[in-house]
Amino acid sequence: MELDDHAEALASDLGVDKEEVKSDLRNLVEYSVPIDEAKQSLRRKYGDGSGGGGGGPSAKDIADITPEDGNVTVTGVVLTAGKRSIRYQGDDHVIVEGRLADETGVIDYTAWEDFGLEPGDAVTAGNAGVREWDGEPELNLGESTSLSFEEESPELPAEFADEIGGDADLAALQTGDRAVNVEVAVLECERRTIDGRDGETEILSGVFGDESGRLPFTNWDPAPEIEDGGPVRIENAYVQEFRGVPEVNVSAFSTVTELDREIDVGADTTTMAVGEAVRTGGIYDVELVGNVIAVRDGSGLIQRCPECYRVIQKGQCRTHGDVNGIDDLRVKAILDDGTGTVTVVLDDELTADVYGGTLEDALEQAREAMDQEVVAETIRDRIVGREYRVRGHLSVDEYGANVDAETFAESDDDPETRARAFLEGVTA
Numbered sequence: 300m301e302l303d304d305h306a307e308a309l310a311s312d313l314g315v316d317k318e319e320v321k322s323d324l325r326n327l328v329e330y331s332v333p334i335d336e337a338k339q340s341l342r343r344k345y346g347d348g349s350g351g352g353g354g355g356p357s358a359k360d361i362a363d364i365t366p367e368d369g370n371v372t373v374t375g376v377v378l379t380a381g382k383r384s385i386r387y388q389g390d391d392h393v394i395v396e397g398r399l400a401d402e403t404g405v406i407d408y409t410a411w412e413d414f415g416l417e418p419g420d421a422v423t424a425g426n427a428g429v430r431e432w433d434g435e436p437e438l439n440l441g442e443s444t445s446l447s448f449e450e451e452s453p454e455l456p457a458e459f460a461d462e463i464g465g466d467a468d469l470a471a472l473q474t475g476d477r478a479v480n481v482e483v484a485v486l487e488c489e490r491r492t493i494d495g496r497d498g499e500t501e502i503l504s505g506v507f508g509d510e511s512g513r514l515p516f517t518n519w520d521p522a523p524e525i526e527d528g529g530p531v532r533i534e535n536a537y538v539q540e541f542r543g544v545p546e547v548n549v550s551a552f553s554t555v556t557e558l559d560r561e562i563d564v565g566a567d568t569t570t571m572a573v574g575e576a577v578r579t580g581g582i583y584d585v586e587l588v589g590n591v592i593a594v595r596d597g598s599g600l601i602q603r604c605p606e607c608y609r610v611i612q613k614g615q616c617r618t619h620g621d622v623n624g625i626d627d628l629r630v631k632a633i634l635d636d637g638t639g640t641v642t643v644v645l646d647d648e649l650t651a652d653v654y655g656g657t658l659e660d661a662l663e664q665a666r667e668a669m670d671q672e673v674v675a676e677t678i679r680d681r682i683v684g685r686e687y688r689v690r691g692h693l694s695v696d697e698y699g700a701n702v703d704a705e706t707f708a709e710s711d712d713d714p715e716t717r718a719r720a721f722l723e724g725v726t727a
């Protein structure tokens with residue numbers, strides 16, 4: 300039988316347009332799908348009740364799936380597959396999460412059963428549930444899903460094929476990413492005790508870096524390779540938002556191995572307009588340029604509670620009452636670039652730089668003036684009205700937009716050049 304004849308027979312069987320069936324059939328055959336299988340899948344696509352499937356969901360291209368689809372049948376290639384434990388309705392479940400791609404698109408999936416999915420597998424998920432997550436469709440592979448492994452793999456566009464396995468740069472990671480692999484240096488790491496959902500537990504938290512950038516991490520099941528300082532390769536990590544910033548999560552299901560190459564942590568960061576940076580809701584590493592328009596109260600020479608290290612007023616900690624405060628230096632400066640403002644917080648070292656003296660000098664100046672406010676006044680005189688370039692960690696929360704500065708230097712930019720570059724950025 301010729302393709303034409305197959306198409307005609309099938310079209311009359313299904314009561315649909317012959318040309319449409321023929322073109323679908325030709326596509327499938329071109330992808331080396333055997334003719335009988337191709338006809339079978341078209342019967343499913345056009346909803347043939349007599350096919351034995353009792354009218355199961357139709358086959359869909361990934362790009363065509365919408366959150367309104369109840370159930371679909373999808374054929375694609377597993378790009379990533381990572382196990383994770385979640386608590387659902389009071390019980391712990393081990394689920395597998397990742398991404399599935401075909402010629403047309405990519406979709407996130409969650410598998411509630413262990414189907415043995417591995418990156419690179421070509422699969423057909425029959426009767427997969429579709430749910431909405433953050434406005435996007437996602438696949439739920441569960442009990443009622445029939446999953447079969449395919450011999451032939453759909454041909455993926457290069458941008459999807461590159462994702463097979465899940466290797467990623469830190470700069471490319473986004474909140475919600477699952478089953479990613481990174482190769483990173485451990486820039487900071489501390490062991491902490493937290494109140495977990497099952498009582499007190501020890502975790503590691505800190506900062507990873509690679510050639511592309513830096514991100515904070517939490518390691519829920521402390522890995523010695525990370526605590527030893529790395530560099531490490533981590534497989535099957537996931538990314539969650541924490542305090543407005545994407546954070547790499549390394550779980551008990553992640554694999555951590557020591558890496559025998561050095562990681563050259565990139566020195567570059569993104570420079571953004573203040574307003575734009577604040578609208579992102581928080582960035583781990585960003586550079587802002589603007590004018591210091593004010594130095595806020597609580598700057599200069601300050602005292603901290605010896606128990607909780609928070610700043611105290613007149614020897615009174617809000618939590619610990621009357622305490623013997625520890626002297627420290629800090630600046631909270633308001634930076635404005637015309638698009639928005641942030642409060643830049645300088646630690647003791649950066650404050651000493653802008654003050655032009657040490658903590659001892661500040662104490663001396665305060666004693667002589669019999670007023671510790673003179674230290675803040677000196678700093679005000681030095682920095683207000685000047686333009687600074689600040690790099691650090693921007694958080695945006697109920698305390699406002701704050702940058703924990705890592706560097707804070709007077710800007711040597713020609714303001715005109717910067718204004719032009721900024722305008723180009725806005726109109727681009």
Ligand SMILES: [Zn+2]
Pocket residue numbers: 604605606607608609616617618619620
């Ligand atoms: Zn306290």
